[in-house]
Amino acid sequence: MNTGKVDVLLGLQWGDEGKGKVVDVLTPRYDVVARFQGGPNAGHTLEFEGQKYVLRSIPSGIFQGGKVNIIGNGVVLAPDLFMDEAKDLEKSGHPLKERLHISKKAHLIMPTHRILDRAYEAAKGKDKVGTTGKGIGPTYTDKISRNGLRVGDILCDFECKYAAHKERHMKMLAALGWTDFDGLEETEKLWMQGIAYIKEFKFVDSENEINHLLREGKHILCEGAQGTMLDVDFGSYPFVTSSNTICAGACTGLGIGPNKVGNVYGIMKAYCTRVGSGPFPTELFDETGKKIRDLGHEYGAVTGRERRCGWIDLVQLRYSVMVNGVTELIMMKSDVLDSFENIKACVAYELPDGTETKDFPYEIDNVKPIYKDFPGWKKDMTKCKSQDEFPQEFQDYVAFLENYLETRIGIISVGPDREQTIVL
Numbered sequence: 001m002n003t004g005k006v007d008v009l010l011g012l013q014w015g016d017e018g019k020g021k022v023v024d025v026l027t028p029r030y031d032v033v034a035r036f037q038g039g040p041n042a043g044h045t046l047e048f049e050g051q052k053y054v055l056r057s058i059p060s061g062i063f064q065g066g067k068v069n070i071i072g073n074g075v076v077l078a079p080d081l082f083m084d085e086a087k088d089l090e091k092s093g094h095p096l097k098e099r100l101h102i103s104k105k106a107h108l109i110m111p112t113h114r115i116l117d118r119a120y121e122a123a124k125g126k127d128k129v130g131t132t133g134k135g136i137g138p139t140y141t142d143k144i145s146r147n148g149l150r151v152g153d154i155l156c157d158f159e160c161k162y163a164a165h166k167e168r169h170m171k172m173l174a175a176l177g178w179t180d181f182d183g184l185e186e187t188e189k190l191w192m193q194g195i196a197y198i199k200e201f202k203f204v205d206s207e208n209e210i211n212h213l214l215r216e217g218k219h220i221l222c223e224g225a226q227g228t229m230l231d232v233d234f235g236s237y238p239f240v241t242s243s244n245t246i247c248a249g250a251c252t253g254l255g256i257g258p259n260k261v262g263n264v265y266g267i268m269k270a271y272c273t274r275v276g277s278g279p280f281p282t283e284l285f286d287e288t289g290k291k292i293r294d295l296g297h298e299y300g301a302v303t304g305r306e307r308r309c310g311w312i313d314l315v316q317l318r319y320s321v322m323v324n325g326v327t328e329l330i331m332m333k334s335d336v337l338d339s340f341e342n343i344k345a346c347v348a349y350e351l352p353d354g355t356e357t358k359d360f361p362y363e364i365d366n367v368k369p370i371y372k373d374f375p376g377w378k379k380d381m382t383k384c385k386s387q388d389e390f391p392q393e394f395q396d397y398v399a400f401l402e403n404y405l406e407t408r409i410g411i412i413s414v415g416p417d418r419e420q421t422i423v424l
């Protein structure tokens with residue numbers, strides 16, 4: 001942790017690496033936790049004191065008093081879903097109003113954005129992205145095409161602006177031949193209630209706030225959502241989300257200069273998962289894949305969808321380490337592999353022309369993973385309290401990953417609870 005710099009924590013695979021848990025473990029070290037991209041498509045799961053929480057738009061620092069939590073300009077916010085999430089947290093004894101600040105520059109996800117999301121997916125047919133249906137793509141599209149509606153707009157002449165945006169969306173839907181508007185009126189009512197609710201929070205110019213806090217010597221953690229392979233530029237395009245999930249996204253999504261970035265924590269699972277469509281070189285379609293899904297409880301936190309499972313892909317991870325400038329790795333869910341006889345890690349791809357590469361290529365549809373085998377450790381690690389309790393086979397696996405990725409693994413998680421986290 002460096003004074004005067006922000007640290008960034010992000011996922012290195014296709015999301016669901018366990019960011020929620022790590023942020024929760026790291027937050028005691030920080031004064032401020034800020035979200036910089038994504039929206040209610042995220043599902044950050046935290047478990048402590050026997051309770052499980054899923055956060056979507058709200059930063060994971062919310063569970064600890066005395067922290068400032070910021071929703072940055074790079075985030076897209078659905079007021080109705082935000083209200084549900086916030087009220088649930090308040091009901092469970094976690095007050096938010098004082099602790100959460102929202103950027104005026106964050107864009108609003110309108111009910112018609114969610115319909116547009118469905119309509120675009122339907123139009124793609126079998127090539128659909130498999131989105132979460134939360135309106136993420138259409139909202140970012142409006143932002144980039146300079147048609148967006150922002151949180152700051154709530155403060156002035158809002159109804160009128162809303163109506164104009166809605167009318168434009170309705171024309172777009174008509175052009176797509178879309179006729180399913182079931183529940184729109186009801187959703188709009190809740191959405192407007194969400195707008196009234198959100199006004200009770202402090203709206204800020206988050207770039208000013210965050211830079212002031214930095215100058216005051218406050219320690220700031222930027223919390224990423226989704227994962228590097230879902231980045232709109234560097235991920236498995238077009239099967240990606242619509243924001244920059246990589247470290248640079250923290251600069252544009254909060255208003256921080258690149259020279260203000262300190263540590264970059266990259267989170268990965270000991271294996272790999274993805275939800276939605278798109279290529280996934282190490283995906284397992286057999287019993288082993290199913291076993292990983294069952295033992296790892298690999299189901300979407302937002303949509304409940306089954307996650308596709310496979311072995312860890314070091315070609316992909318090395319690329320992620322590179323584009324993010326990762327300074328320290330964090331490995332999650334190591335315990336899920338406890339009972340496996342053999343463990344594999346993809347160390348190179350065979351390209352369609354028969355050549356081998358360790359550089360992540362433009363197309364990953366037709367690459368064949370080349371694996372290195374590791375003997376399983378076959379020991380329950382969920383009770384391990386320190387590094388020296390790790391079985392030798394696991395220590396060897398970790399050493400191989402660190403060497404291949406040329407980056408230190410600083411934290412290893414051996415279970416969902418806060419307590420099951422070993423700092424090396």
Ligand code: 2SA
Pocket residue numbers: 014015016041042043044129130131132133134135136137226230239240241242274275276277299300301302303304305
């Ligand atoms: P979208 O909705 O436009 O962002 O979808 C585009 C692609 O991005 C993927 N995506 C995700 N992948 C993993 N986890 C995500 N969050 C939830 C979770 C997902 C869930 O934490 O489990 O509950 O299903 C997430 N959000 C977006 C998505 O699958 C598309 O491939």
Ligand code: MG
Pocket residue numbers: 015016017042043044045301
């Ligand atoms: Mg998730």
